Amino acid sequence: MSYLPLTSEDHQVMLDTIGVEQFNQILQAIPAELRNPDIRIPNSLSEHEIRTLFGKIARKNLNCKDKLSFLGAGAYEHYIPSVVNAIISRSEFYTAYTPYQAEASQGTLQAIFEYQSLMCELTGMDISNGSHYDGSTALAEAALLSLSKTSRKKVMVAKSLHPEFRRVLQTYLAKTGMEMIEIPFLTDGSLDRAALENHLTQEVASVIVSSPNFFGLIEDLEGLAQLVHQNESLFIMTGNPLSFGFYKTPAEWGADIACGEGQPLGIPLSFGGPWLGYFTTTRTLVRQIPGRLVGLTKDMDNRRAFCLTLQAREQHIRRERANSNICTNQALCAIAACVYMTCLGKTGMKQVAELNMENAFYLRDQIEKIAGFQVLTKGPVFNEFTVRCPKPVSEMNQFLIARDIVGGYDLGKEYPEFKNTMLVCATETKTKDEIDHFVEILKESISS
Amino acid sequence: MKTKTLSGLFADDQMIFEKSRLGKKSVALPKRKFSEIDFSKNIPAHLQRKECANLPELSEPEIIRHFVNLSKKNFSIDTHFYPLGSCTMKYNPKINEEVARLDGFAWSHPYQPDDAVQGSMQVLYELSHMLCEITGMDEFTLQPAAGAHGELLGLMLVHAYHQHRGERKRIKVLVPDSSHGTNPATAALCGYQVVQIPSDHRGRIDLEALKKSVDDQTACLMLTNPNTLGLFEDDILKIREIMHRHGALLYYDGANLNALLGIARPGDMGFDIVHLNLHKTFSTPHGGGGPGAGPVGVKKFLADFLPIPFVVKDGENYRWQKTRAHSIGKIKSFYGNFGLLLRAYVYIRSVGLEGLRQISRDAILSANYLRKRLERMLEVPFPEFCMHEFVVTARNMKPAGIHAGDIGKRLLDYGIHAPTVHFPLVVEEALMIEPTETESKESLDQLVDAISKIVKEVEENPEMVQKAPYTMPIRRPDEVQAARKPILSWRDYKIDQTRNSSLA
Numbered sequence: 001m002s003y004l005p006l007t008s009e010d011h012q013v014m015l016d017t018i019g020v021e022q023f024n025q026i027l028q029a030i031p032a033e034l035r036n037p038d039i040r041i042p043n044s045l046s047e048h049e050i051r052t053l054f055g056k057i058a059r060k061n062l063n064c065k066d067k068l069s070f071l072g073a074g075a076y077e078h079y080i081p082s083v084v085n086a087i088i089s090r091s092e093f094y095t096a097y098t099p100y101q102a103e104a105s106q107g108t109l110q111a112i113f114e115y116q117s118l119m120c121e122l123t124g125m126d127i128s129n130g131s132h133y134d135g136s137t138a139l140a141e142a143a144l145l146s147l148s149k150t151s152r153k154k155v156m157v158a159k160s161l162h163p164e165f166r167r168v169l170q171t172y173l174a175k176t177g178m179e180m181i182e183i184p185f186l187t188d189g190s191l192d193r194a195a196l197e198n199h200l201t202q203e204v205a206s207v208i209v210s211s212p213n214f215f216g217l218i219e220d221l222e223g224l225a226q227l228v229h230q231n232e233s234l235f236i237m238t239g240n241p242l243s244f245g246f247y248k249t250p251a252e253w254g255a256d257i258a259c260g261e262g263q264p265l266g267i268p269l270s271f272g273g274p275w276l277g278y279f280t281t282t283r284t285l286v287r288q289i290p291g292r293l294v295g296l297t298k299d300m301d302n303r304r305a306f307c308l309t310l311q312a313r314e315q316h317i318r319r320e321r322a323n324s325n326i327c328t329n330q331a332l333c334a335i336a337a338c339v340y341m342t343c344l345g346k347t348g349m350k351q352v353a354e355l356n357m358e359n360a361f362y363l364r365d366q367i368e369k370i371a372g373f374q375v376l377t378k379g380p381v382f383n384e385f386t387v388r389c390p391k392p393v394s395e396m397n398q399f400l401i402a403r404d405i406v407g408g409y410d411l412g413k414e415y416p417e418f419k420n421t422m423l424v425c426a427t428e429t430k431t432k433d434e435i436d437h438f439v440e441i442l443k444e445s446i447s448s
Numbered sequence: 449m450k451t452k453t454l455s456g457l458f459a460d461d462q463m464i465f466e467k468s469r470l471g472k473k474s475v476a477l478p479k480r481k482f483s484e485i486d487f488s489k490n491i492p493a494h495l496q497r498k499e500c501a502n503l504p505e506l507s508e509p510e511i512i513r514h515f516v517n518l519s520k521k522n523f524s525i526d527t528h529f530y531p532l533g534s535c536t537m538k539y540n541p542k543i544n545e546e547v548a549r550l551d552g553f554a555w556s557h558p559y560q561p562d563d564a565v566q567g568s569m570q571v572l573y574e575l576s577h578m579l580c581e582i583t584g585m586d587e588f589t590l591q592p593a594a595g596a597h598g599e600l601l602g603l604m605l606v607h608a609y610h611q612h613r614g615e616r617k618r619i620k621v622l623v624p625d626s627s628h629g630t631n632p633a634t635a636a637l638c639g640y641q642v643v644q645i646p647s648d649h650r651g652r653i654d655l656e657a658l659k660k661s662v663d664d665q666t667a668c669l670m671l672t673n674p675n676t677l678g679l680f681e682d683d684i685l686k687i688r689e690i691m692h693r694h695g696a697l698l699y700y701d702g703a704n705l706n707a708l709l710g711i712a713r714p715g716d717m718g719f720d721i722v723h724l725n726l727h728k729t730f731s732t733p734h735g736g737g738g739p740g741a742g743p744v745g746v747k748k749f750l751a752d753f754l755p756i757p758f759v760v761k762d763g764e765n766y767r768w769q770k771t772r773a774h775s776i777g778k779i780k781s782f783y784g785n786f787g788l789l790l791r792a793y794v795y796i797r798s799v800g801l802e803g804l805r806q807i808s809r810d811a812i813l814s815a816n817y818l819r820k821r822l823e824r825m826l827e828v829p830f831p832e833f834c835m836h837e838f839v840v841t842a843r844n845m846k847p848a849g850i851h852a853g854d855i856g857k858r859l860l861d862y863g864i865h866a867p868t869v870h871f872p873l874v875v876e877e878a879l880m881i882e883p884t885e886t887e888s889k890e891s892l893d894q895l896v897d898a899i900s901k902i903v904k905e906v907e908e909n910p911e912m913v914q915k916a917p918y919t920m921p922i923r924r925p926d927e928v929q930a931a932r933k934p935i936l937s938w939r940d941y942k943i944d945q946t947r948n949s950s951l952a
Contacts, residue, residue: 003539003731004886005888005891006889010889014814015813017820018816018820018833023809026812027680027833028833029679029682029833029835030682030711030712031682034684034712036711037713040581041801042801043801044803050543050547050797051543053797054550057552057570057571058552060565061552061556061564061567061568062556062565063551063552064555069557071559071560075558075559077557083475083512085549087512090519091527092520092524093522094735094736095524096522096523096525096736097524097532097734097736097737098734099736101857102922102925103857103917103921103922103925104522104920105522106921107518110518110521113463114463117937120937121502121939124501130737133593136778136780136781137597162781164778164781171776171777171778172779174604174777175638176639177639244497245501247497248496248497249501252498268555270548270554271553271568271786273593273780273781273783273784273785273786273787274738274785274786295936296930296935296940297925300923301922303461304922305922305923305925305926306925307930309927309931309934309936310931320636324637325600325630326596326597328737329738330735332735332736332738333735333739335515339511341503342464342503342506343475344477345472345503345505345506346503346504347473348473350501354480355477358485359481362481380491380492406560406564409559428477428478
């Protein structure tokens with residue numbers, strides 16, 4: 001037990017100071033019947049044993065560093081510059097507390113301020129908070145914000161939004177008695193605008209659309225913001241933030257809130273978390289935005305200083321009148337994203353977006369040529385698209401994994417209309433040889 | 449803006465945007481493979497962003513220096529002692545970090561088939577079972593991303609349970625006046641009316657007031673035990689009886705579990721729902737405010753309401769169970785903050801049962817030692833044995849114009865993080881002190897010495913203490929201005945500079 005600095009001599013001196021003979025005297029407030037519970041937990045392990053044990057457990061997982069993976073569906077393998085891990089491995093960042101004591105937390109505060117600044121530049125939006133738990137919870141909070149801002153009862157959500165996002169949203173809405181209307185999609189996976197317009201009533205607080213959507217397609221949202229705003233609803237957009245390096249930003253589409261999953265910005269997969277919910281808004285919503293915000297001000301000596309701000313919205317001040325119960329962000333993940341975006345810089349961010357696009361477009365072209373496979377997502381995509389396969393996706397994936405390839409996501413599990421359809425992803429991590437190899441194996445799969 | 453007095457360690461005070469120079473590049477990206485594809489021509493122009501995102505441009509050495517210099521402007525548990533009540537700032541073992549970065553854990557995809565992620569599923573399965581053992585609950589979900597997120601789920605479970613029983617009239621949630629701010633905020637977010645229960649003269653929940661407030665409209669009582677005064681709610685068995693007699697549930701806020709490992713269990717006390725903060729009791733790093741993890745445990749009769757999916761074990765294999773009879777659904781994508789859950793599991797396996805017991809014993813011993821030594825300098829409103837934390841008050845310094853927060857700020861100059869101040873609300877000018885088990889006796893004594901010096905400083909020169917700290921990268925920030933005229937990004941700052949700058 002090397003984490004405990006107190007020696008037995010210390011114990012004795014401290015007991016003497018407290019004025020007790022036995023430690024258990026201190027516990028007198030605990031009813032005797034509750035004490036010394038029978039707990040079954042294995043004995044301690046040495047660090048060496050831990051390393052061996054968890055090395056073994058880790059090897060029971062396949063991972064995309066060992067296997068060639070074309071699986072995306074909201075969780076993406078991207079190259080992370082070594083600088084990112086070097087910075088977030090600094091004890092001064094990862095073992096720091098929430099920056100309530102501004103004077104002793106300027107490092108975290110400035111890094112989060114810079115994260116907010118970079119997110120505003122990437123999305124084009126006016127305000128970014130210091131981050132959220134993840135994309136799904138950020139979106140749920142955005143929907144709640146729209147309901148309270150408009151005092152309306154319904155949110156309209158594109159069915160082409162990530163199924164996990166919709167499920168989380170549904171859970172959050174259930175407790176408020178609010179309703180979620182799903183906007184269908186057309187056969188090519190794009191938003192059904194006519195259906196959207198038909199359901200856009202005075203009860204709709206917000207319209208929530210993803211681009212790229214869950215099928216990888218970049219949506220053409222021309223005129224949508226106008227339509228939504230005429231109805232006095234809020235327009236909420238989500239999407240892979242890396243795609244904003246090339247494609248039109250939520251601000252350019254006229255979004256009131258842009259939020260979603262920031263994992264592609266320098267955060268490893270880690271089996272689904274910890275990731276990063278990004279949350280950005282227009283200036284008009286600044287006092288409704290949930291979560292932590294870092295602001296710039298001056299100190300007593302008139303120097304620039306960073307501090308948490310607009311805390312009057314928060315639970316530790318307002319208790320039951322707070323506008324959210326959130327009391328953390330994903331600070332360290334936000335710092336990772338901040339360093340990642342800085343490493344790429346202005347031109348690098350566009351370049352990495354194009355590297356994703358060229359791989360996805362090339363792979364799509366190659367698969368299109370294989371008889372028996374049919375590409376469904378034909379429009380502009382970012383790094384993934386849908387393909388109808390000649391066999392059930394589960395069979396395809398078994399065939400692929402036997403050849404050391406992790407195949408795509410089985411869309412039929414969530415969308416019955418997409419039977420035998422695979423969502424295939426190729427990020428910038430894939431070489432031409434790897435893509436060609438994948439295509440060859442797909443060809444083999446037909447004759448097997 | 450006034451020029452800074454020289455302070456070598458913190459001399460670097462520019463923002464990243466101010467260091468940017470056009471054309472600098474950091475990370476070397478792979479070359480375009482199909483450079484013949486010109487996306488600016490192939491993709492309809494109205495789908496493209498007009499201009500590149502205005503991100504800073506720096507070389508790698510400059511980026512490293514910028515962020516490393518920033519890191520030096522932080523207190524952290526690896527560099528400083530944080531006697532921060534209710535926050536359990538304990539040491540974060542390095543082996544946890546090493547394990548979490550293994551490729552098998554860091555680079556496995558949440559949608560890989562079950563047989564390709566048996567390792568991660570084993571970790572989730574075993575962790576949830578060990579949390580059941582430690583807390584005395586029957587089942588755990590690991591989905592919530594933070595303590596407040598766990599609370600939110602907990603209250604959703606309360607709601608779902610009463611709805612399921614057709615008891616729609618249960619609209620009230622009781623919270624003690626000493627509770628964490630998240631408790632009432634969460635209850636209100638779930639649509640409940642919040643009823644505050646006063647504390648009695650012993651710093652415990654006032655049983656008579658509780659009896660008067662609880663009725664057939666009560667959904668639950670949210671309680672921390674030990675409470676935020678560091679006192680064990682010794683009437684807990686009576687409280688259980690009162691709540692359950694009225695058909696209401698008992699909710700445990702696990703912020704203070706570090707006092708109880710192997711000593712007593714919330715499940716045995718009668719709590720029906722428990723949330724834990726793995727970033728407190730189970731040593732996962734705070735990360736400067738997250739990511740955390742807030743698993744929720746329940747008694748058997750509530751298990752059907754828990755989120756989906758969850759891991760079950762079939763023989764030697766683990767698989768996802770995707771349904772539960774009355775599941776509330778999902779409250780987060782995928783399965784929770786796996787990287788943190790893994791660290792907590794490594795911690796439990798490293799220290800074992802005896803280690804867990806010793807952790808709480810040392811945490812309690814350290815708190816009582818500090819309380820005893822500090823009571824000569826600062827008033828202790830509840831002078832009895834405490835658990836892992838305690839509260840002192842600076843109210844007798846008020847005539848000198850000194851508040852609890854001032855003492856905290858001055859402590860920074862002595863190289864110790866401020867305690868939690870002005871909380872809990874039931875004690876005027878409260879300083880809430882939690883040393884944790886990972887501080888040496890020498891470091892506890894340093895806190896005593898520092899406070900004794902500050903007490904003297906308050907007598908001799910209160911103005912000096914009022915304006916502390918003096919040795920940090922900045923002096924006290926103007927928070928009023930920050931809120932009145934929010935500058936929340938580099939773009940805001942540039943706009944402010946071109947106008948009549950509020951920062952000039």
